Amino acid sequence: xxxxxxxxxxxKYDVCIVGSGAGxxxxxxxxxxxxVKVLILEAGPMYDPAKNVTQLKWPWESPRRGAxxxxxxxxxxxxxxxxxxxxxxxxxxxxxxxxDWFRSRMLGGRTNHWGRISLxxxxxxxxxxxxxxxxxxxxxxxxxxxxxxxxxxxxxxIFGSQENIPNEPDGIFxxxxxxxxxxxxxxxxxxxxNIPVIPSRLSILTRPLPTNNKRxxxxxxxxxxxxxxxxxxxxxxxxxVKPAIETGNVTVxxxxxxxxxITDNQGLAAGISYLDKNDGVEYxxxxxxxxxxxxACESARLLLNSxxxxxxxxxxxxxxxxxKYLHDSTGASMGGFLPQLVGRxxxxxxxxxxxxxxxxxxxxxxxxxxxxGYHIEYWGGMGMPGYGHGFGMQHxxxxxxxxxxxxxxxxxxxxxLKEDHRHFYGAYFGMAGRGEAIAxxxxxxxxxxxxxxxxxxxxxxxxxxxxxxxxxxAKHMKExxxxxxxxxxxxxxxGKSSAENNWGLEAPGRIIHEVGTTRMGDDRKKxxxxxxxxxxxxxxxxxxxxxxxxxxxDKNPTWTILALSMRASEYIMEEMKNRIFxxxxxxxxxxxxxxxxxxFSSYRNS
Amino acid sequence: xxxxFFDEHEMKTISTLSDIIIPRDEISGSATDAKVxxxxxxxxxDMPGHQIPMRGGLKWLDVxxxxxxxxxxxxxxxxxxxxxxxxxxxxxxxKPEMQQGVAFFNLMRDLTAxxxxxxxxxxxxxxxxGNRPNQWDGVPQDVLDQYGVKYDQRTLEISVKYNT
Ligand SMILES: Cc1cc2nc3c(=O)[nH]c(=O)nc-3n(C[C@H](O)[C@H](O)[C@H](O)COP(=O)(O)OP(=O)(O)OC[C@H]3O[C@@H](n4cnc5c(N)ncnc54)[C@H](O)[C@@H]3O)c2cc1C
Ligand code: SF4
Numbered sequence: 176x177x178x179x180x181x182x183x184x185x186x187k188y189d190v191c192i193v194g195s196g197a198g199x200x201x202x203x204x205x206x207x208x209x210x211v212k213v214l215i216l217e218a219g220p221m222y223d224p225a226k227n228v229t230q231l232k233w234p235w236e237s238p239r240r241g242a243x244x245x246x247x248x249x250x251x252x253x254x255x256x257x258x259x260x261x262x263x264x265x266x267x268x269x270x271x272x273x274x275d276w277f278r279s280r281m282l283g284g285r286t287n288h289w290g291r292i293s294l295x296x297x298x299x300x301x302x303x304x305x306x307x308x309x310x311x312x313x314x315x316x317x318x319x320x321x322x323x324x325x326x327x328x329x330x331x332x333i334f335g336s337q338e339n340i341p342n343e344p345d346g347i348f349x350x351x352x353x354x355x356x357x358x359x360x361x362x363x364x365x366x367x368x369n370i371p372v373i374p375s376r377l378s379i380l381t382r383p384l385p386t387n388n389k390r391x392x393x394x395x396x397x398x399x400x401x402x403x404x405x406x407x408x409x410x411x412x413x414x415x416v417k418p419a420i421e422t423g424n425v426t427v428x429x430x431x432x433x434x435x436x437i438t439d440n441q442g443l444a445a446g447i448s449y450l451d452k453n454d455g456v457e458y459x460x461x462x463x464x465x466x467x468x469x470x471a472c473e474s475a476r477l478l479l480n481s482x483x484x485x486x487x488x489x490x491x492x493x494x495x496x497x498x499k500y501l502h503d504s505t506g507a508s509m510g511g512f513l514p515q516l517v518g519r520x521x522x523x524x525x526x527x528x529x530x531x532x533x534x535x536x537x538x539x540x541x542x543x544x545x546x547x548g549y550h551i552e553y554w555g556g557m558g559m560p561g562y563g564h565g566f567g568m569q570h571x572x573x574x575x576x577x578x579x580x581x582x583x584x585x586x587x588x589x590x591x592l593k594e595d596h597r598h599f600y601g602a603y604f605g606m607a608g609r610g611e612a613i614a615x616x617x618x619x620x621x622x623x624x625x626x627x628x629x630x631x632x633x634x635x636x637x638x639x640x641x642x643x644x645x646x647x648x649a650k651h652m653k654e655x656x657x658x659x660x661x662x663x664x665x666x667x668x669x670g671k672s673s674a675e676n677n678w679g680l681e682a683p684g685r686i687i688h689e690v691g692t693t694r695m696g697d698d699r700k701k702x703x704x705x706x707x708x709x710x711x712x713x714x715x716x717x718x719x720x721x722x723x724x725x726x727x728x729d730k731n732p733t734w735t736i737l738a739l740s741m742r743a744s745e746y747i748m749e750e751m752k753n754r755i756f757x758x759x760x761x762x763x764x765x766x767x768x769x770x771x772x773x774x775f776s777s778y779r780n781s
Numbered sequence: 782x783x784x785x786f787f788d789e790h791e792m793k794t795i796s797t798l799s800d801i802i803i804p805r806d807e808i809s810g811s812a813t814d815a816k817v818x819x820x821x822x823x824x825x826x827d828m829p830g831h832q833i834p835m836r837g838g839l840k841w842l843d844v845x846x847x848x849x850x851x852x853x854x855x856x857x858x859x860x861x862x863x864x865x866x867x868x869x870x871x872x873x874x875x876k877p878e879m880q881q882g883v884a885f886f887n888l889m890r891d892l893t894a895x896x897x898x899x900x901x902x903x904x905x906x907x908x909x910x911g912n913r914p915n916q917w918d919g920v921p922q923d924v925l926d927q928y929g930v931k932y933d934q935r936t937l938e939i940s941v942k943y944n945t
Contacts, residue, residue: 231912234899238823241899336939350941353919359930374939381941394914520924525911559912560904562824565894569872569887584871586883588802588890593809593906596894600907 181448184460188214188426190747191447191462193433193477196284197733198720198740199468200411200419201327205744207424211751214460215416216431216449218469219256219280222287224402224413227254231396234561242562248277250561254288254402254410256281263629267636274501274620274637275684276472282429283412284470285687286733288400290529291377291408292552293333294730295324295738297342303611303726307546309644310614313725314697314706317344323738331409331737332384335376343535349381351531352395355524357513357555357604358532364662365534370551370655375533378409378734390414397558399528408528431458432630435481436465436716442485444716450630464715464747467693468740471722472501472620475692476635478703478718479622489622491710491718496703497693498621500614501639502727504688505549506681507649509656509670510605513555513663514575517602524557524601536729545647547611548729551655555604568592570668571599603668606659608652611729612645614691618683639683649680688732690721708743719743786826787836793855794839795821795889801866802893809906812897820896831888838885845882916943 190206192199195217206213229252234240237251244251248258257279266276279285298317304310321344328347335348351374354362358372365372379399383392390413391405399408406413419425430452437459439445446461467474475498481490489497536548572595573585583591623636653672660667672679696702699711708723710716719740721732728735787795799812799821812818825831842865843853850861857865869875869882870890897903919940925931932940 233901233904233912235901235904238820239827240820240824240895242824242827244827334941350939352917353932353936353940356920356924356928356930359920359932363930374936395917396914397911515928520921520927521908521910522921522924523910523913523915523917524920525915526917557909557911559909560895560898560907562895562899564898566891568890568894573873585873586871586887586890588866588870589804590806592890593803593806596898597808597907600909 179457181457181459184458186214186426186460188212188460188462189751190214190464190466191216191460192466192468193447194218194284194467194469194473194720195282195416195427196279196411196468196470196720197286197736199466200283200286200415201737201740202466202468202719202744203419203425204415205741206747207419207422209748210424211748213419213425214462215425215427216433216447216460217282217427217429218432218452219282219284219429221427221429222254222256222282222412223417224254224287224406224410225404227402228404229254229401230398230404232401234559240562249288249400252398252401252561254400255279255285257285264634265626265628266634267623267626269621269636269638272637272639273682273684274639275682276635276637276689277684277687278470278473281412282416282427283410286409286411287402289733290731291379291399292529292533292731293376293378293409293734294550295344295346296320296728296730296735297344299342300726300728300730303547307540309546310726311696311701314695314702319706320735320738320742323742324734327734327737327741329386331378331414332380332387332390333376333378334374334381336374338373340371340535346376348376351375352381352527354531355526355556356519357516358530358553360513360515360663361553361604361606361659362532364659367662368658369537370534370659371537372532372534375530377527377529379527379529380407381527389418393527395525395527397525397528432632433469433477434630434632436467436477436490438481438483438485438490438713440485442483442713444490444713464717464751466747467716467718467722468720470720471690471692471724472635474718474720474722475620476622478693480633486712491693491703491712491716493712494700494703496701499616499619500691500694500725501618501620501637501689502612502614502691503683504686504727504729504731505610505612505641505645505648506607506686507652507670507672507679508605508607509653509660509667509679510603511660511665511667511669512571512599513602513604513665515664517575517598518578519557519601521557525559530554543651545644545651546613547644547648549608549610549648549652550729551652552607552609553604554606557601565596568595568599571595574666604665605670606656608649608656609686609688609729609731610645610648610652611727613642614694614726615642620692637684641677641680641683646677646680649678650674653678688721688727690724690727690732693718693722694725695723696725707746708739709746717743717747784826785822786832787822790853790855791836791839792818792822794842794853797855797862798889799893799896801862802890803897810902812893815897815900815902817893817896817900820900821892824892824896831892834885834888838882838888841881841885918943
């Protein structure tokens with residue numbers, strides 16, 4: 176391209192946010208509502224769950240019956256524009272280690288199709304080092320985050336129940352849906368084994384929100400992963416970015432792939448350079464504050480690719496910590512079959528788009544051979560068939576009596592096979608553990624020295640290994656699952672494992688809770704961000720995705736990403752008021768204070 | 782996807798096999814009524830991993846039938862077809878030399894079932910009642926009674942309720 180040039184955008188923004196998922200959406204919402212002029216650069220296209228509808232479609236409306244395909248890893252109906260691999264945007268691995276990286280490129284990021292499991296971290300989760308000596312403590316504690324969790328609950332909506340479990344803080348909950356039939360069996364088994372089974376906590380509106388008339392209540396289609404046309408569940412696109420745009424203070428550039436953070440001659444962030452995939456032109460845009468929210472690994476990549484005289488090691492990386500301490504939740508699962516449910520009566524059992532009950536971590540690791548806990552997620556019942564439905568009948572129908580109480584050889588064909596499909600429908604279920612891994616410096620992502628993506632941006636190379644801490648935890652998961660299943664008089668049909676395959680521990684990245692790559696801390700030599708998600712090295716740079724996590728707890732990360740992004744946004748506004756970010760790229764900056772105390776938007780046109 | 786993967790003979794064999802696996806009965810139609818062969822043609826193009834096992838399996842089946850009956854599978858009489866299928870449809874009883882056939886028939890059984898039960902006919906047959914707006918108010922009382930379970934008092938108190 177001989178005519179390659181970089182165009183400078185004339186507009187100047189108060190804040191430029193890269194990425195519009197959980198972290199970016201929340202920052203945009205908060206800042207825009209406070210009157211700050213925000214630019215969102217989003218690598219994917221615009222997306223609105225109300226308009227991109229696959230909700231209530233039947234499997235036969237897809238020629239592949241909803242199956243996954245190369246670029247729709249969760250299938251035709253799922254809302255993800257993305258997957259484990261993106262065309263022309265590779266990532267690589269070091270030393271034959273494994274890490275699978277799930278990326279969605281769309282307004283709202285992965286929150287359009289996530290599981291909506293919305294758990295607060297508890298007091299212990301911020302201070303694990305105090306308990307077991309491993310990893311590091313967060314520079315903040317539960318009390319710092321609690322008020323923001325409360326506000327996230329109220330703003331976005333979540334159902335759950337008051338349980339008073341010390342490390343599973345209750346929130347401001349909408350009422351939960353009643354358990355399904357297999358969930359009642361799970362609950363009974365758990366009770367008998369002293370394993371708590373409590374109402375799940377999902378960001379789904381079982382009742383309309385008192386403060387929001389633009390979102391409808393859930394109508395129980397069990398399809399949150401497809402995107403909800405009435406906005407009954409939380410997606411950043413519909414719940415945060417859309418109202419942020421409606422304030423008039425937000426500009427979104429979709430299909431804008433950020434390449435680097437630009438810094439000025441003092442080493443402060445001055446804006447972003449990006450490729451507009453719509454017109455293929457390279458742009459630079461200025462902002463007084465840069466907020467990265469491109470997801471934990473992608474934000475680390477941006478920083479590492481932003482090298483300058485002042486920041487030769489990449490931006491915000493004088494500590495050399497960017498990319499390190501990458502960690503994902505552990506995962507292992509098992510499933511089976513409940514003989515008491517064969518031939519069951521049919522009714523609409525869809526419920527919300529997820530489990531109605533779950534198990535929070537219930538044991539004390541002091542008495543166990545692994546240091547951190549896990550929670551258990553459940554599924555099962557009379558779901559809508561999709562690709563894969565009916566597979567493997569030969570593993571069930573030889574083991575149990577058929578409709579007429581007769582034993583038959585496994586497999587078969589014909590009318591009696593058809594009977595078996597009816598007979599066994601709705602009797603399958605599964606469970607999965609999601610546990611805390613120890614964050615380690617030697618699990619990391621870094622820039623691959625030899626590989627670029629199709630935009631010419633150097634790509635990430637991953638290095639990640641599980642330790643015995645995680646492997647022994649997976650073993651415990653499997654033992655628990657078997658115990659639960661036997662207690663329910665169920666039969667394990669898949670998921671039995673052994674030491675040879677690390678007890679079925681999933682490869683790192685598979686649980687899609689990757690965090691820790693730009694962790695926060697009080698010691699600037701050992702952390703990238705301070706306790707307000709602000710770079711130690713570059714004061715007008717923030718990272719508000721999961722990168723900031725010091726440790727990932729045995730919870731899913733998103734509710735904490737949201738709370739911390741809200742908290743960081745308020746800190747940004749505070750700092751703006753105090754004019755800490757005043758620096759000179761505006762040339763002759765005029766200070767102007769309007770009646771509300773906000774001055775920054777007023778002087779833009781001066 | 783206009784290009785065909787299976788030739789006419791292969792498609793005929795697939796149709797015959799799928800109707801042996803899922804025939805019409807008093808409740809619902811057959812695999813071909815639900816257009817399962819078209820689904821199989823599509824999915825092997827979409828998931829190329831199925832191509833060799835399917836193509837090779839169909840060939841294996843014809844060669845077996847040629848040896849036994851001097852005819853390809855589709856040209857065999859229904860009784861001969863069933864005689865052949867009985868050799869490969871029951872994994873735990875099949876002879877060692879039939880194992881390749883068993884693997885093929887397992888795949889054929891899987892794809893037929895999935896194609897059928899994701900079709901309109903198949904979903905109706907299964908009696909799946911969801912995929913429509915609903916107000917989930919818990920397991921119906923008669924079902925709770927059938928299994929001798931109930932919602933405890935606390936669950937009833939805290940859960941979302943509907944006046945249905
Ligand atoms: C199937 C699935 C189920 C999940 N279930 C749960 C769950 O139940 N509970 C839970 O807590 N978490 C869950 N998660 C994880 C959850 O989705 C993430 O934690 C959350 O979305 C992270 O938010 P984020 O803002 O950091 O990143 P994302 O949501 O990934 O958003 C990042 C955005 O940045 C954009 N972007 C990336 N690079 C660039 C660039 N260079 N320039 C411009 N824009 C860029 C992307 O296009 C994307 O829109 C799940 C994830 C998946 C995939
Ligand atoms: S289950 Fe409820 S919230 Fe989820 S998509 Fe369906 S209606 Fe919307």
